[in-house]
Amino acid sequence: QVQLAESGGGLVQAGGSLTLSCAASGDTFSTYGMGWFRQAPGKEREFVAAISRSGGTTYYADSVKGRFTISRGSAKNTVWLQMNSLKPEDTAVYYCAANRGADLAYNGRYYVGYWGQGTQVTVSS
Numbered sequence: 001q002v003q004l005a006e007s008g009g010g011l012v013q014a015g016g017s018l019t020l021s022c023a024a025s026g027d028t029f030s031t032y033g034m035g036w037f038r039q040a041p042g043k044e045r046e047f048v049a050a051i052s053r054s055g056g057t058t059y060y061a062d063s064v065k066g067r068f069t070i071s072r073g074s075a076k077n078t079v080w081l082q083m084n085s086l087k088p089e090d091t092a093v094y095y096c097a098a099n100r101g102a103d104l105a106y107n108g109r110y111y112v113g114y115w116g117q118g119t120q121v122t123v124s125s
Contacts, residue, residue, distance in 0.1 A: 001027060001100075002024050002026050002027040002029075002032060002098050002100070003025050003026045003114075004022055004096045004097075004098060004115065004116035005022065005023045005025075005096075005116060005117070006020060006021065006022050006094065006116045006117065006118060007020070007023070007119060008020040008021045008119060009120045009121045010120075010121070010122070011122045011123075011124065012121075012122070012123055013123070014086060014087055014088055014123055014124065014125050016086050016123070017082070017083060017084045017086065018086065018121060019080055019081065019082050019083070020036070020080065020094055020096075020119060022034070022036075022078060022079045022080075022096030022116055023077060024078070024079070024098065025077065027100070029074060029077040030053060030074055031053065031100060031101055032053065032098040032101075032114075033098070033099040033102055033103035033104035033105070034051050034070075034072055034096070034097070034098055034099075034104060035047070035051065035059075035070070035098075035099075035110070036048040036049050036050075036070065036079075036081045036095065036096060036097065037094070037095045037097055037112075038092035038093065038094045038095065038121075039093050039095070039118075040091060040093075043092075045095070046061065047061050047105070048060070048061055048081070048094070049061065049064065049068055049070040050070065050103065050105040051072050051079065052103045053102075053103060055072050055074075059105040063089075064083075067083065067084050067085045067086075068082065068083050068084070069081070069082040069084075070082075081094070083121070086121075087123060088123045088124070088125045089123075090121060091122050091123050092120075092121060093118040093121075094119050094120075095115055095116055095118045096115070097110075097112040097114065097115055098112070098113060099111045099112055099113050099114075100113050
């Protein structure tokens with residue numbers, strides 16, 4: 001099974017940028033649909049972005065569309081989340097997610113088999 005390790009979180013001012021990384025190990029990376037979720041204090045975990053196993057298809061929550069970009073690199077077994085024009089409401093713990101053998105997002109539903117430990121992103125106003 002895959003193990004996921006996020007990095008790149010931190011404190012940034014509103015309007016700034018951050019790039020999160022998720023390194024996958026322990027299994028064949030290309031067989032996993034990958035994605036990012038986030039959870040703010042007192043709120044439920046919510047979908048942010050997903051990328052297909054081939055990397056050819058991406059999905060975004062409406063709240064981040066046009067500001068965030070998800071990508072993956074097979075050589076480094078890594079998925080990235082580039083976050084631009086950050087807002088205070090983007091403050092949350094961001095979790096990397098994986099689904100073995102299928103894409104993570106499908107027909108408006110999300111299928112997650114594995115989670116990372118999370119990385120904190122704080123956006124100050």
